[in-house]
Amino acid sequence: MEELLAERERVAFLYEKLDGQRAVALRALEEALGDTGAQRWQREVTVRTLSDQLSRLRIADDGLCFGRTDHVDGTRTYIGRVGLFDEGDEYEPLLTDWRAPAARPFYVATAAVPEGLTRRRHFHTRGRRLHDFHDDELKLDGVALNAALDAPREEAMRDIVATIQAEQDEIIRLDHQGVLVVEGGPGTGKTAVALHRVAYLLYTQRDRLAKRGVLIVGPNSGFLSYIGNVLPSLGETDVVFASPGDLMPRLRTVREDVPEVQRIKGSLDVLDVLGAAVAQRQELPDEPIPIELEHAVIDLDAALADKARTIARAAGMLHNHTRAVFHEALVDVLLDAALAEIDEPWDGVKRDVRRELFAHRELRAAVDVLWPALTPRRFLAEFYESAERCAELGVPELHREIGRAWTVSDVPLLDEAAELLGEKPLKPKEEKAEQEYAQGVLEILDTDPALDPDVLRAVDLIDAEHLAQRHTERDHRYLAERAAADREWTYGHVVVDEAQELSEMDWRVLFRRCPSKSFTIVGDLSQRQSAAGARSWAGMLNRYAADRWLYRELAVNYRTPAEIMDVAAAALAEVDPDATPPRSVRHNGIEPWAELVDDLPAALARRLAEPHAGTVTVIAPEGVELDGPVITPREAKGLEFDTVLVVEPHRMTPGERYVALTRATQRLGVLHTEPLPESLRSLA
Numbered sequence: 269m270e271e272l273l274a275e276r277e278r279v280a281f282l283y284e285k286l287d288g289q290r291a292v293a294l295r296a297l298e299e300a301l302g303d304t305g306a307q308r309w310q311r312e313v314t315v316r317t318l319s320d321q322l323s324r325l326r327i328a329d330d331g332l333c334f335g336r337t338d339h340v341d342g343t344r345t346y347i348g349r350v351g352l353f354d355e356g357d358e359y360e361p362l363l364t365d366w367r368a369p370a371a372r373p374f375y376v377a378t379a380a381v382p383e384g385l386t387r388r389r390h391f392h393t394r395g396r397r398l399h400d401f402h403d404d405e406l407k408l409d410g411v412a413l414n415a416a417l418d419a420p421r422e423e424a425m426r427d428i429v430a431t432i433q434a435e436q437d438e439i440i441r442l443d444h445q446g447v448l449v450v451e452g453g454p455g456t457g458k459t460a461v462a463l464h465r466v467a468y469l470l471y472t473q474r475d476r477l478a479k480r481g482v483l484i485v486g487p488n489s490g491f492l493s494y495i496g497n498v499l500p501s502l503g504e505t506d507v508v509f510a511s512p513g514d515l516m517p518r519l520r521t522v523r524e525d526v527p528e529v530q531r532i533k534g535s536l537d538v539l540d541v542l543g544a545a546v547a548q549r550q551e552l553p554d555e556p557i558p559i560e561l562e563h564a565v566i567d568l569d570a571a572l573a574d575k576a577r578t579i580a581r582a583a584g585m586l587h588n589h590t591r592a593v594f595h596e597a598l599v600d601v602l603l604d605a606a607l608a609e610i611d612e613p614w615d616g617v618k619r620d621v622r623r624e625l626f627a628h629r630e631l632r633a634a635v636d637v638l639w640p641a642l643t644p645r646r647f648l649a650e651f652y653e654s655a656e657r658c659a660e661l662g663v664p665e666l667h668r669e670i671g672r673a674w675t676v677s678d679v680p681l682l683d684e685a686a687e688l689l690g691e692k693p694l695k696p697k698e699e700k701a702e703q704e705y706a707q708g709v710l711e712i713l714d715t716d717p718a719l720d721p722d723v724l725r726a727v728d729l730i731d732a733e734h735l736a737q738r739h740t741e742r743d744h745r746y747l748a749e750r751a752a753a754d755r756e757w758t759y760g761h762v763v764v765d766e767a768q769e770l771s772e773m774d775w776r777v778l779f780r781r782c783p784s785k786s787f788t789i790v791g792d793l794s795q796r797q798s799a800a801g802a803r804s805w806a807g808m809l810n811r812y813a814a815d816r817w818l819y820r821e822l823a824v825n826y827r828t829p830a831e832i833m834d835v836a837a838a839a840l841a842e843v844d845p846d847a848t849p850p851r852s853v854r855h856n857g858i859e860p861w862a863e864l865v866d867d868l869p870a871a872l873a874r875r876l877a878e879p880h881a882g883t884v885t886v887i888a889p890e891g892v893e894l895d896g897p898v899i900t901p902r903e904a905k906g907l908e909f910d911t912v913l914v915v916e917p918h919r920m921t922p923g924e925r926y927v928a929l930t931r932a933t934q935r936l937g938v939l940h941t942e943p944l945p946e947s948l949r950s951l952a
């Protein structure tokens with residue numbers, strides 16, 4: 269009891285420090301807000317930095333300190349959500365941030381490898397109050413873990429900082445700059461580990477990552493909001509969450525194509541189709557287009573246009589950027605034709621006709637038709653809408669009706685189209701304004717009387733164009749906002765969850781978004797549901813990181829009790845007879861059940877009306893309409909609930925069944941109107 273009181277005092281003291289730091293930051297923020305003397309953008313930067321700091325300190329309020337390590341040399345380290353220091357005592361650490369190297373023994377020490385510890389103490393807190401603690405003398409301890417695993421689940425994912433296990437900790441802290449693949453069965457903590465790795469990297473590689481940010485790609489928006497709460501609570505803000513369907517700025521997609529079309533759009537073979545589809549848009553006129561000049565009329569026919577097109581294509585530039593070359597080449601070929609037609613040449617005829625051709629309205633209109641400026645969306649929509657174009661390129665399956673919504677599988681194609689077409693250049697007016705601004709700055713710099721003529725002048729170092737570019741980059745939105753709005757943003761690190769679902773084309777987009785190839789990829793090939801997803805990691809990754817990626821496995825299931833996992837193991841054998849199911853860390857004594865019913869809606873309503881502790885969901889195959897909290901196996905990916913009712917499993921694919929059966933943390937029931945599939949017979 270005495271010790272508990274002493275620890276309570278210690279925790280209260282840490283909160284006092286935290287409150288002190290918050291008060292200082294708040295005062296500074298108020299001052300910055302009231303500081304009208306500073307430049308507006310300077311003030312914005314200060315305000316943002318202080319607001320960030322405040323939000324981190326605020327988040328730390330919940331369970332600030334979660335344990336302590338006692339070392340063989342008699343010293344102690346308190347571990348918590350953030351680091352706190354004693355300003356009055358040469359910045360002695362009062363609380364060590366869980367990501368700091370000094371916190372490592374808290375997670376990895378075992379009786380076998382005690383890492384210099386004699387004891388580890390876990391705190392159990394509620395809000396600000398230390399409720400209790402327990403010690404372990406470095407025997408492998410299941411008490412804190414079991415308490416965490418038995419607790420009912422909430423809507424949002426919890427962070428597991430306080431109970432990270434040694435095999436997980438090794439991955440979180442792995443010192444590897446390149447591609448890391450973490451594979452493990454359902455519930456092995458892949459998502460949790462990936463998120464904690466991000467927090468760890470943001471802490472240890474702050475400088476590099478704070479400039480470029482981190483992208484986290486997960487399967488669907490429900491899943492993203494489920495995990496979205498974890499990262500801020502780990503103290504980080506420079507993170508963009510996106511599902512594969514959100515990777516194109518200002519485009520939201522939720523629909524999916526039928527599997528056959530998904531497969532075509534997901535395969536790298538579609539690159540040839542896209543290249544050829546761009547070439548289709550560099551057209552020749554069906555009928556000659558008459559270009560009326562003052563002294564001659566020239567027919568722009570297919571042969572002349574073809575000459576100009578050959579010249580333009582030889583420039584080897586992107587489609588939109590080549591329009592000007594095509595225009596100029598057309599002028600040249602028409603000029604030759606015009607000069608041949610004009611009987612009595614006068615001095616300067618060539619120059620005059622050339623000028624006339626350049627300004628010619630019909631010729632410009634012809635360029636718009638024969639070599640149109642294309643946005644990725646217009647290009648792809650017009651391609652899909654033309655049955656003829658799709659058939660010509662051997663992909664009639666891609667044809668679709670005008671006005672259909674974009675699908676998730678269209679995103680990498682749109683991204684590729686943007687690369688092939690080239691962004692449209694800045695509108696001349698905008699460009700001019702930027703350049704004028706830059707020129708103004710240069711003039712001011714160059715008229716500085718203090719400048720020594722022998723010293724390099726600003727214009728010698730930097731030209732107006734570059735300065736204009738820098739001016740446009742002076743943008744003080746939060747990094748995450750800027751990154752998410754910019755297709756060409758490159759991230760410092762990318763995390764991919766449920767990575768087995770991504771297609772070859774998705775990977776192409778992601779590696780473009782992170783040229784430094786710093787990736788944490790987590791997934792489970794046995795849970796794959798997408799037709800275009802991964803069949804092997806090497807098949808997806810060798811192209812980008814040939815043999816330079818590390819592979820780690822997680823084998824312990826922290827979600828599903830052994831009673832449920834035994835049932836799911838039989839479903840796994842259907843997916844892959846050679847796969848080893850993860851080992852459940854606990855038994856809960858509750859046997860899963862199955863019930864054959866005639867009236868499914870009535871049976872479901874009855875089951876849902878039973879009292880349930882915690883969260884409940886129903887997982888039903890696509891196309892089965894039922895009332896209640898019903899989701900499809902696709903929507904259930906990555907999520908977990910205390911009670912799960914699986915409906916009509918015989919109508920699911922083996923992969924879907926395996927995912928559906930492994931979502932429960934406590935109870936699993938199966939309702940079916942037809943005989944159970946072979947793998948679930950043991951339930952009957």
Ligand SMILES: Nc1ncnc2c1ncn2[C@@H]1O[C@H](COP(=O)(O)OP(=O)(O)OP(=O)(O)O)[C@@H](O)[C@H]1O
Nearest residue numbers: 428431432433454455456457458459460826827906
């Ligand atoms: N060390 C741990 N301490 C406490 N809880 C943990 C620990 N590791 C994992 N968990 C919990 O186990 C559950 C499953 O974790 P997570 O969702 O990360 O698994 P996953 O491998 O991504 O699963 P899936 O493949 O099904 O998506 C979560 O509730 C998570 O909080």
